[in-house]
Amino acid sequence: MDAIYLALPVSLLVAVAAVIAFIWAARRDQFEDLDTPPKRMLLDDDEPARRYDRRP
Amino acid sequence: MTTLLRREAPARPERIDASCAHCGLPVPAGLVEPTESRQFCCGGCRAVWNTLHACGLERYYELAAREAELDAPGVDASRPATVTGRRYGHFDRPEFTARHVRRDAAGRATCEFRLDGLRCGACVWLLEALPRIVGGLASVRVDLGRSAVQIAYDDGRIGLGAIARRFDALGYQLLPLADPASRELDRANDRRWLVRLGVAGAIASNAMALAFALYGGHFATMADSYRLFFQWFSVGLAILSLAWPGRLFFANALTAIRTRTPHMDLPVAAGLAVMVVGGLVNTARGTGSIYCESATMLVFLLLVGRFVQFRQQRAARQRIELITALVPAVARRVAEDGSIEELPIEALAPGDRVQVPSGESVPCDGRLVDGPARFDVSILTGESKPSTVERDGEVWAGTRPLDRPVEVTVACAGAETRAGRLAAMVAEASSRRPPIVELVNRIGGWFLATVLLLAAATTIVWWPRIGPDAAIERAVALLVVTCPCALGLATPLAIVAGIGKAARRGILVKGGDVLERLSRARTIVLDKTGTITEGRVAVVERCGDESALARAALLERSSAHPIAAAFVAAFPAPDGSMATEVEEIAGGVRGQVGGRRIVVGSERLQRRSGATVPEWAEREAQAIAGRGRTPILVSLDGVVVALAGVGDPIRPDAAMAIERLRRTGLRVLVASGDHPAVVRAVAVEVGVPEGDFVGGLEPEEKVAFVRDRPHPTPVVMVGDGVNDLAAMAAADVGVAVRNGAQAALSVSDVCLAAGGLAPLVRLVEGSRRTLATIRLNLAVSVGYNALGAVLAFSGLINPLVAAILMPISGLTVTAIALSKPRFDLGGAPETGRIR
Numbered sequence: 001m002d003a004i005y006l007a008l009p010v011s012l013l014v015a016v017a018a019v020i021a022f023i024w025a026a027r028r029d030q031f032e033d034l035d036t037p038p039k040r041m042l043l044d045d046d047e048p049a050r051r052y053d054r055r056p
Numbered sequence: 057m058t059t060l061l062r063r064e065a066p067a068r069p070e071r072i073d074a075s076c077a078h079c080g081l082p083v084p085a086g087l088v089e090p091t092e093s094r095q096f097c098c099g100g101c102r103a104v105w106n107t108l109h110a111c112g113l114e115r116y117y118e119l120a121a122r123e124a125e126l127d128a129p130g131v132d133a134s135r136p137a138t139v140t141g142r143r144y145g146h147f148d149r150p151e152f153t154a155r156h157v158r159r160d161a162a163g164r165a166t167c168e169f170r171l172d173g174l175r176c177g178a179c180v181w182l183l184e185a186l187p188r189i190v191g192g193l194a195s196v197r198v199d200l201g202r203s204a205v206q207i208a209y210d211d212g213r214i215g216l217g218a219i220a221r222r223f224d225a226l227g228y229q230l231l232p233l234a235d236p237a238s239r240e241l242d243r244a245n246d247r248r249w250l251v252r253l254g255v256a257g258a259i260a261s262n263a264m265a266l267a268f269a270l271y272g273g274h275f276a277t278m279a280d281s282y283r284l285f286f287q288w289f290s291v292g293l294a295i296l297s298l299a300w301p302g303r304l305f306f307a308n309a310l311t312a313i314r315t316r317t318p319h320m321d322l323p324v325a326a327g328l329a330v331m332v333v334g335g336l337v338n339t340a341r342g343t344g345s346i347y348c349e350s351a352t353m354l355v356f357l358l359l360v361g362r363f364v365q366f367r368q369q370r371a372a373r374q375r376i377e378l379i380t381a382l383v384p385a386v387a388r389r390v391a392e393d394g395s396i397e398e399l400p401i402e403a404l405a406p407g408d409r410v411q412v413p414s415g416e417s418v419p420c421d422g423r424l425v426d427g428p429a430r431f432d433v434s435i436l437t438g439e440s441k442p443s444t445v446e447r448d449g450e451v452w453a454g455t456r457p458l459d460r461p462v463e464v465t466v467a468c469a470g471a472e473t474r475a476g477r478l479a480a481m482v483a484e485a486s487s488r489r490p491p492i493v494e495l496v497n498r499i500g501g502w503f504l505a506t507v508l509l510l511a512a513a514t515t516i517v518w519w520p521r522i523g524p525d526a527a528i529e530r531a532v533a534l535l536v537v538t539c540p541c542a543l544g545l546a547t548p549l550a551i552v553a554g555i556g557k558a559a560r561r562g563i564l565v566k567g568g569d570v571l572e573r574l575s576r577a578r579t580i581v582l583d584k585t586g587t588i589t590e591g592r593v594a595v596v597e598r599c600g601d602e603s604a605l606a607r608a609a610l611l612e613r614s615s616a617h618p619i620a621a622a623f624v625a626a627f628p629a630p631d632g633s634m635a636t637e638v639e640e641i642a643g644g645v646r647g648q649v650g651g652r653r654i655v656v657g658s659e660r661l662q663r664r665s666g667a668t669v670p671e672w673a674e675r676e677a678q679a680i681a682g683r684g685r686t687p688i689l690v691s692l693d694g695v696v697v698a699l700a701g702v703g704d705p706i707r708p709d710a711a712m713a714i715e716r717l718r719r720t721g722l723r724v725l726v727a728s729g730d731h732p733a734v735v736r737a738v739a740v741e742v743g744v745p746e747g748d749f750v751g752g753l754e755p756e757e758k759v760a761f762v763r764d765r766p767h768p769t770p771v772v773m774v775g776d777g778v779n780d781l782a783a784m785a786a787a788d789v790g791v792a793v794r795n796g797a798q799a800a801l802s803v804s805d806v807c808l809a810a811g812g813l814a815p816l817v818r819l820v821e822g823s824r825r826t827l828a829t830i831r832l833n834l835a836v837s838v839g840y841n842a843l844g845a846v847l848a849f850s851g852l853i854n855p856l857v858a859a860i861l862m863p864i865s866g867l868t869v870t871a872i873a874l875s876k877p878r879f880d881l882g883g884a885p886e887t888g889r890i891r
Contacts, residue, residue, distance in 0.1 A: 004282060008289060012262065019258045026250040032243070035201035039177035043184065 078105045144220035144230075145398045146386040152400065153216060156236050164194050165211040168239060170231040171223075174203050182226060190214065190222055205230070232385060249363050253356070256301035260349075260356040263293045267349035271858070280342065287339040287346050294332045294348035302328060302355040304362070324358065327505050334508075343528070347508075347535055387419040388412070390463060404469040413461045417454050420469035424449050424462060432456040477756075507538050507845075514849050522851075530851050537844030537858035547830050550873040554826035563819050564807040572830075573788045574806075574823035578768035580717055580816075581761070581783070584728035584738055584751075586776035587793050588714075588813070589704040593618045595626035596685055596705050599676055600698030602627075607649040608656040608690045608698070611635045615645055619688065619702050623656075626700070644688075655691045667691035673699055683741075684734030703734075711742045713813035720820055723768060727761050729753050729779055758783040774816060791816065833869045840865040 025031065074083040077094040078101035088095055096102040108116055146152055156167045173179075180198045183205065187193040192213030197206040209219060220230045233239060270278075270286050298306070309325035328351050335346030388396050390409040401419050404410065409425060412418050427447030433455045445451055451464055453473035470476055511531040518527035555565045565571060585591050598605060609627035612620035613635065638647035644657015646665065655665050659677050662669055669677075669689070673696045677687040685703030689696045714724050726749035728735045735751030753761060759782045762773050773780065773787035784790025784804055792804035793813075808815040844861060847853045853861070 005285065008266075008285070011265075012289065015258055015262050019255055022254040022258075023251050026247050026254065029243070029247070031250055032246070033199045033201055036180055036197075036199055039180050039200065040184070042177065043181045 076101050078102070143386060143398060144217040144224070146400050147217040147220050147230075148215045149400065151402075152232070153211075156232060157211070157216070160208060164208045166206065166208045167216070168204060168206050168233060168236065170233060171198070171203050171205045172229040172231055173227050174198070174200065179228070183223070183228065186222065186226075190219070193219060193222075252301040252304070253359055253363055256297060256352070256356040256359050259293050259297040259301075260352040263290055263297070263349040263352040266290045266293070270346075284339065284342060287335070290346055290348040291332070291335050291339050294335060294346075294351050297352040297355050298328055298332055301359055305355075305358070324354075327508065328354065330508055343524075347511075350507075350535065384417050384419045387469070401469045404466050406466055406468060408466045409463055410466060411461060411463050412457055414457050414459060417456050418451055418464060420453050420464065420466045421473040422451060422464040422467040424451050425465055426463060429460060429462050430458045432458055507535065510538075510845055510849070511535050517849075518851075526851070529854060530848055533853050533858040534845050534848035537848050537853065537861055538841045547833070550826055550829040550833055553873045554822065554829070558819065558822055561815065561818055561822075562808065563815050563822070565819075566805050566807075570789055570805040571823045571826050573770050574772065574820060575827035577722060577770045577772045577789065577820065579723045579725060579770075580772040580774065580820075581725045581727050581787065582714075583773075583775035583780050584726055584730055584735055585704060587774055588710045588726065588738055588742055589706050591704060591776065593622045593702060594705045595622050595700045596703045597680065597683075597701035598626075598699065600673070600690070600696075601692075602698070604654070604690045604692050604698040605700060607633070607635075607652075607654055607692075608688075608700075610649055611638055611645050611647045611654060611656055614638050615640055619686070620645070622702055623688075623700070653693050656688060659687065659689055662689050662691050662696055665691075667694045667696055669696045682733070682737070684731070684737035706738060706741055707812050709812045709814045713817050714742050714744065716817045717820060720817075720824070722772075722820065724748065725767065726750070727753055727758055727783070729755070729758070755779045755782055759786045762787045772820075791819070829873060833872055836872065837865055837869055840868070 074088050074095040075081065076083055076097035079097060081097050083095045083097045087097065094105070096105065108114065153165075157165045158167065160166045171183075177200075180200060183198050184196050186196050192210045194208040194210060195206075196208075199205065207219060209216075223230050266286050266289055270283065270290070272278075273283055273286070305321045305325045305328065308321035312322050331347040331351040335348050335351075338346055385400060386398055387401050387404055388398055388411045389404065390396055390411050396411060404420055410419060410422075424445050424447060427449060428444050430444050431451060433443050433452070451462075452475065453469070454475040511534050514531040514534055515527050518530055521527075551571060554571055558565050582588055605623075606627045609623045610633060612623040617640075633650045636648045638645065641657070641661070643661040644655060646653070646655040646657075648654065655662060655667060659669060659674070667689075673689060676699050677689065680687040680699065680701035683701065683703075685701035688700045688702055690698040690700070717724050724744055726735060726739050726744050728749075728751050730751055732751030735749055739749035750761065758780065762771055762783045763786045770788035772789045772791060773784045774791040774793060775781075775784055776793045780790075784792070789806065790804040791806045791808065793808050793816075806819060808819070844853070844858065844865075848858060
């Protein structure tokens, strides 16, 4: 049963890691817009980063 | 000559000045066909050119040339955009960029706009691909949810005006944010709230896990060392929860004490403090219970409620931006010498003269320099009929001249205009509306205090009789079984279920408090045009010779007048006949059909053109006018033989809906900006009694009508147009009907996406059912807690049983919430769907 002395702090550490990840995401505006990114995922991005300037 | 050219061509290709007829690129020398008038750089271009011409789409080249010319680098961005003719010159003015443009870490200029015309994921693709073809544009990020776009660009290579023109060419209009600085603030606030919620939720769930271990241990005689170890961690978590996300409640409580105003956070803070301090003391003493999981859970649930409120307030603020966007931000000032200069409306001074192209909104309030002119004033009055303004007559910002460009002397611009004041009224009315305190907040504090008192009483009462250990066990069972989970779930679950079910019926409800206010509503005010009626012109009644009416429709076919369109829609054309010598005259049309002379128009026109108007027709015409419609007479060879009443048709379900609303105990009133006689006619037809309708109301008077009349409150306002906005905001609940103005949809609390007034009945009845569900849920959870408390007090359940029973109340409440509220009308087939 003494394992509990280790298991409890470890489980809390896991929780702390999750909270830190959440705060990291929130501060980087990951929850700012929940509608567009799922659509953006479907857009093609295989186009090379080429720029077409307007024709003369 | 031909052979000469052919021989020379390969030798000096640079002299051949051929460019591709399709794409405009230089044609490689080897491909030049000297005999052809058109040159192509490749087979593909030739194929496209041939296809376009075969389909008769040569105009493509004309448009492409115009666009190329207008959008070429260095072209003045103040010229009207190619597609819409809108002007973006003021986007490049230093005062505009100073206000809207920021620098990001990479030194690029960034700015944010609201975007009009955004529809779906394909728009995201189109706009975000723009940097590939527009030099200088670094990135475009679209936010579908807020209809906003973030643009990063290199301001050395391209200006904001040019970017706006590119968006315009694709059919999107960039709308400047009213207050760019507040946006950054909102973002920071959002982040803070998310972190708060996340931390509170994580702590609450971990504290709950620890608590379950403790309940279990309590029953299975857990060793003290383990128990204390768990307790110390729980107490630590609870202190963290209060000190970080829960600090908000203590800050509010302190302010309440300092300003001596009662605030619901006062009992909340006190209860939380007692719980955690009690837990700390008991843990330090080594005996007794801790209440940490309840405290952390309460912090989390209360924060969720606050967060929802915060978001609603912000949404209300953003709505205002849309209204101010109705008035153009830029004006065309006419200088002394007649030249025209574009400048932002802030720079306008009273007495300036501005020019307004036909079809564009007037940027200021003022007087018409040259008159008369017809204006579309629907933004202010809601009436689609144009109104004529005489020379020197008053014109208002947001109205639009219809037939010709006009010049206006500025009286005021911006916030002082009538449209500006209207926007201010909407803002003021939205903020005045008292926010409904979420039930869980109202009850939360008192609930805590009661539970703690009960637990203390249990200990005190039983200690002398059964000893400290047994007494404390009963107190613990009581604390466990009365965990506020069910109470916290009761309201939000029922509301979420209600909103979801309403949405499936095409009723979009923006927030739970709306349902609560709706269920208590005692008065409902309906706008006439576009709400009770359909808001369009149609033939509503007819009498006399049907075939004459059909011939009249034939005649009207050539006219663009709305009344003519109504005729054409109402009467099928007779076979084989043709209208000849059609001539539009003031007040009607005349011509020949099948060899007979026919005149369609007002009674005055008939008399003027020499037709006899029989007595019955005269009587009918008066009756039609008395019902608030325009009588249109049809004469054949100089005798009036038929009449039609043209007006705004009443929605077919209006009378039924109003009757049903009245049966639910609501007082139904009609308020309209239309002529009182017309309002009376419509009100009588849908069964609204004398005294319950008013006509001729200006938007400002509508607000007063909704706010100040001594009718029973709360009041629901139902409307469709910009002229109803302020009234909708001033009412306790604003409802926008289908096809209403965009601004109306955004200011309203509820949008009816399904057509007609039947959804309104569904909404009112559904909101009542939702509230009944909430009450049932609260009764169940309070009753459950009371029963549990009694059982625990009398020692009939121990902490472990209590821990097993605790989630059952939450499950019961969930089941009730999901099964109960309905938004249908007793089995009627549903047609409404969300767009």
